[in-house]
Amino acid sequence: MEFVKDHDPYPDLRVNIGSLELQNPVMTASGTFGYAREFEDLVNLHRLGGIIVKGISLEPRAGNPPQRIVETPCGMLNAIGLQNVGVERFIAEKMLYLKGIGVPVIVNVLGDTVEEYRQLTQRLRGVEGIAALEVNISCPNVKKGGVAFGTVPSMAATVTEAVKKAADVPVMVKLSPNVADIVEMARAVEAGGADSISLVNTLIGMAIDLQRRRPVLANVIGGLSGPAIKPVALRMVYQAAGAVKIPVIGIGGIENTEDALEFILAGATAVQIGTANFINPRVSEEVVEGIGDYVKANQLKSIRDLIGALEV
Amino acid sequence: MSQHQEKARIIRFEQLSELNIRITLEAPLVAASAEAGQFVMMKTGNGQDPLLRRPFSLHQTSSSGQIQIYFKNVGRGTNILAHAKVGEFLDVFGPLGRGFSIADDRPACLVGGGLGIAPMLFLAKIISSLSRDHSQDLIILGGRTREDVEPLVEDFKQFGLALHCATDDGSYGIRGFVTDVLRSEKLAGNTSIYGCGPDNMLEVLHHFSTEKNLDCQVSVESVMACGMGACLGCNLESSDGSYVHVCIDGPVFNTGDLAWNS
Numbered sequence: 001m002e003f004v005k006d007h008d009p010y011p012d013l014r015v016n017i018g019s020l021e022l023q024n025p026v027m028t029a030s031g032t033f034g035y036a037r038e039f040e041d042l043v044n045l046h047r048l049g050g051i052i053v054k055g056i057s058l059e060p061r062a063g064n065p066p067q068r069i070v071e072t073p074c075g076m077l078n079a080i081g082l083q084n085v086g087v088e089r090f091i092a093e094k095m096l097y098l099k100g101i102g103v104p105v106i107v108n109v110l111g112d113t114v115e116e117y118r119q120l121t122q123r124l125r126g127v128e129g130i131a132a133l134e135v136n137i138s139c140p141n142v143k144k145g146g147v148a149f150g151t152v153p154s155m156a157a158t159v160t161e162a163v164k165k166a167a168d169v170p171v172m173v174k175l176s177p178n179v180a181d182i183v184e185m186a187r188a189v190e191a192g193g194a195d196s197i198s199l200v201n202t203l204i205g206m207a208i209d210l211q212r213r214r215p216v217l218a219n220v221i222g223g224l225s226g227p228a229i230k231p232v233a234l235r236m237v238y239q240a241a242g243a244v245k246i247p248v249i250g251i252g253g254i255e256n257t258e259d260a261l262e263f264i265l266a267g268a269t270a271v272q273i274g275t276a277n278f279i280n281p282r283v284s285e286e287v288v289e290g291i292g293d294y295v296k297a298n299q300l301k302s303i304r305d306l307i308g309a310l311e312v
Numbered sequence: 313m314s315q316h317q318e319k320a321r322i323i324r325f326e327q328l329s330e331l332n333i334r335i336t337l338e339a340p341l342v343a344a345s346a347e348a349g350q351f352v353m354m355k356t357g358n359g360q361d362p363l364l365r366r367p368f369s370l371h372q373t374s375s376s377g378q379i380q381i382y383f384k385n386v387g388r389g390t391n392i393l394a395h396a397k398v399g400e401f402l403d404v405f406g407p408l409g410r411g412f413s414i415a416d417d418r419p420a421c422l423v424g425g426g427l428g429i430a431p432m433l434f435l436a437k438i439i440s441s442l443s444r445d446h447s448q449d450l451i452i453l454g455g456r457t458r459e460d461v462e463p464l465v466e467d468f469k470q471f472g473l474a475l476h477c478a479t480d481d482g483s484y485g486i487r488g489f490v491t492d493v494l495r496s497e498k499l500a501g502n503t504s505i506y507g508c509g510p511d512n513m514l515e516v517l518h519h520f521s522t523e524k525n526l527d528c529q530v531s532v533e534s535v536m537a538c539g540m541g542a543c544l545g546c547n548l549e550s551s552d553g554s555y556v557h558v559c560i561d562g563p564v565f566n567t568g569d570l571a572w573n574s
Contacts, residue, residue, distance in 0.1 A: 034542040041315045042405075054544075062555055069537050069545030074360045076537060080544050083555070227360045255360075278538035279355065279365060281317065281405070 011295035012302040013288070015049075015269050017247045018170050018195040020104060020132050022049040022270060025303060026260065026288045029251055029274035030055055030108035030134060030174070031080065035094040036101060042281040045101045047288055049270060053090075053098065055108040055136045058120050060086035065218040070207045075226030075253075076275060077205050079219035082110060087123050099129025106172065110136040114162050121166035132169050135159060135194075138176030138201040150176035150201070153188035160192030172249065175199040177229075177236055186240040186248075198249035198272060199240055200233045225275040227253040234266055241267025241308060255283060257290025267308040315540065316341035320404040322396055323378065329459030331385045333394055340377030342406045346370050348435040349411030349531050349564040352379070353539035355403040356389040366390070367536050369431040369508070369563065370407065372467075379404070382430040382464075408539050409563045412506055412529055414438060419448035419500045422473075423517060425490050425509025426455050431531050433467055435506055440471035448500045449473045454490035454509075458483035491516040499526070507531070518567035528567045534558035 013024035027050035033039060036051050045051070063083025070077050085093070090107075098105045107130050111117040117135065124130060137159050138150035149155050156173070164171045173189040175182065177200035186197055202223025207216040215221075233252020241248040247270070250263030255276035263271045276283045295303050316339075324336035342352060353365035366389040368381040385394040396402065412435055414420075420439045424432035436451055451473050455461045461477050461484050468475055476493045477485025486493060491513060494505075507517045508531040521528030534546035541560040549571040550556045556565070 031544075032538075032542060034540075038541045042317055063544065063547065065549070065555075066547050067535060068547060069535055069543065071362060071364050071535075071537075074363055076364060078537075078543070078545060083544050083547075226363050275363075275537075278543055279363065280403075281538075281540070 011292040011300075012304075013049075013292055013295065014302070015304060015307070017132070017172070017249065017269055020170050022104060024049040024288045024291065025264065025268075025270035026284050026291065027052055027106070027249070027270060027272045028277060028284050029272035030136065032274040032277045035098065037097050039277075039281050043285050046103055047285050048103050049288065050104040050106055050131070051098065051101065052106040052108055052134055052272060053094070054084055055082055055110045056084050056087050056090045056120070057082065057110050058087055058116055058123070060084065060089065067216060067218055068222075070216040070222070072205070072207060072224065073228060075224050075228030077207055077217060077222035077224050078202070079217045079222035081219065087120055091124075091127055095127060095129050104131030105129055106132045106134050108134045108136050108174070109163065114159055117159050118162045118166050121163045125166065125168045130169055132172055132195075133163060133167055134172045134174050134198060135163050136174050136201075138174055138178075151179050153184050156185055157188040157192035160189045160194050164193035170195040172196040172198050174201055175240070176201045177232060177252075178204050182236045183239050183243040186244045190244045190246050194246060196247040196249060196269075197240060197244065198251055200229070200236050200252045203229050203232065225253070227255055229253045230259060234262060237263055237268050238266040238310070254287070255279070257287050257294065260287050260291060261294060261306065264303070264306050265308070265310040267310070269307055314345060315406060315408065316345070317403065317405045318342060319401045320379070322398050322400050322402065325396065325398050328382075328463035332382070332459065332463065333385060334371065334380055334382045335393065335396065336378055336380045337402060337404060338377055339379045339404050342404055343373040343377045343379050346373045346379065346407035347411035348414070348438045349431050350407040350409050351539070351563060352381070352404050352406030353408065353536070354381070354393075354405070356392040362389045362392070364537050365405065365539065367408075367539055367559075369531060370434050371430045372433050372437065382427070382433075384427055405539065409559055410561065412531070412564050414442075415504045415527065416442055417444065418527075419450075419503045421449070421494070421497075421499060421503050421505045422451045423490050423494060423505060423507040423509070423513075424451075424453050425507075425513045426460055428507070428509030428513070428531070429453050429455070429461070429464055431508050432506070433464070436468055436471050436473060440473055446473055448503070450497060450499070451475045452478070452490045452493045454478040454485070454493070456480045461485065489513065489516075491520065494520060499524070504529070514567070515572050518570075518572055521567060529564050530567055531563045532558055532565060532570075533563070
């Protein structure tokens with residue numbers, strides 16, 4: 001390890017996800033940060049490492065009926081059902097603001113068929129301000145296709161290939177934790193041409209209303225997120241990072257600097273903060289600051305020195 | 313409309329009945345920009361369980377920078393709040409959502425049922441401060457028993473508007489529902505109804521106002537994670553079949569804009 005000079009007040013937090021350079025490794029996870037504008041009063045958006053917007057599909061989606069969310073011990077279940085404004089409105093109404101923020105905007109894309117993913121990616125080609133795509137193959141809340149893409153390695157690879165072929169920006173593939181072997185999935189999307197992998201999406205769970213003898217969520221099952229899933233996520237990031245050469249982005253229950261640093265130690269080049277945005281809208285910015293303090297306090301030359309530095 | 317996140321000090325804790333509690337907090341930024349019918353998201357404790365903030369409608373705000381919330385100790389979050397102490401700090405985020413759209417020149421009928429009384433105090437203050445004749449304004453408060461209503465009556469009386477109360481068991485005011493009181497009153501033809509309370513009460517308000525051709529706005533409740541339009545967890549079906557979100561499209565809606573069960 002090299003030492004920074006004492007007079008240098010700015011810790012080096014830059015990380016590279018393939019060809020995409022981030023000013024720091026902290027991004028906001030898809031579906032937890034809206035289209036960023038929702039947070040403008042509370043967060044210095046330009047300080048974030050990257051913003052991953054709510055998943056976009058070719059056509060607008062209304063999402064699931066209520067009840068869509070429920071709190072569980074140290075976590076929450078959601079079954080929003082991929083509600084989104086559709087790609088045309090996204091480009092026309094949301095991108096203008098997003099591209100002005102000055103940090104990489106990563107667009108989460110989703111579809112029911114490989115052809116939909118391809119068309120959507122095609123539509124996003126050349127749209128100014130998009131730094132990368134994140135392919136959502138793992139949302140557990142829609143009945144058609146979504147789960148299969150995320151759980152069958154060959155299908156995950158096929159979707160990855162289709163998006164990669166149509167895209168003019170780097171492609172990140174977001175993995176589901178609801179699989180028997182995360183390493184196999186990570187390798188499959190790497191082989192499919194992914195530039196990076198983000199994991200994990202939510203763990204499928206459910207909650208029951210004993211009084212009504214019904215599921216709490218209208219969708220019956222939903223995705224579990226929050227601190228409850230952090231140990232599982234950390235394990236999967238550790239395993240995936242050890243198995244692929246492309247950068248891995250850690251997601252799952254991160255709610256403070258320590259959590260983020262643990263994921264980086266486990267092999268994540270960057271992290272995404274999700275559910276914690278709901279509780280503390282400023283959390284991502286606070287984690288950027290916290291990581292900077294850690295780098296300084298530990299006299300690291302760069303946060304990059306910590307990536308995968310876990311000693312086992 | 314700007315939002316603020318504040319560490320708000322508890323300056324008053326009132327146990328209004330066995331389960332009903334009112335907390336006054338110093339939250340000057342929220343207080344300065346809040347409108348009647350808006351809400352705040354509050355972290356009830358410092359830990360991870362409960363994880364999420366809880367939405368509370370603004371019961372009252374003051375020009376000296378205070379806000380009040382009124383709640384019932386019924387769940388894990390509210391149970392923690394029920395043990396909060398004066399001098400402690402709570403993380404408050406708001407004001408959020410769309411409040412009541414007040415028709416300045418029309419008589420107002422405020423209907424609060426149970427915890428739905430909470431936002432009505434703020435609204436009553438605003439209505440009573442309008443420089444117009446108040447002889448046709450009316451407040452109707454109701455609850456299951458005396459303890460849901462009586463402790464708040466003095467606060468409402470200060471505004472000098474006509475006040476009627478009802479309880480399910482007849483222990484305070486008339487025996488019956490707030491909607492029974494509403495039906496027994498002769499309302500001016502251009503009265504605006506403002507309601508908050510259980511869903512079935514709001515539905516009766518909707519049908520009543522439709523039948524009488526009166527404007528009716530209600531504040532609705534929902535589970536929420538973020539309170540600011542990011543999680544999309546608080547959807548409701550609107551009258552055209554699409555979804556609206558309680559946190560950003562509401563919590564106050566014209567009843568005609570929502571889908572009702574029957």
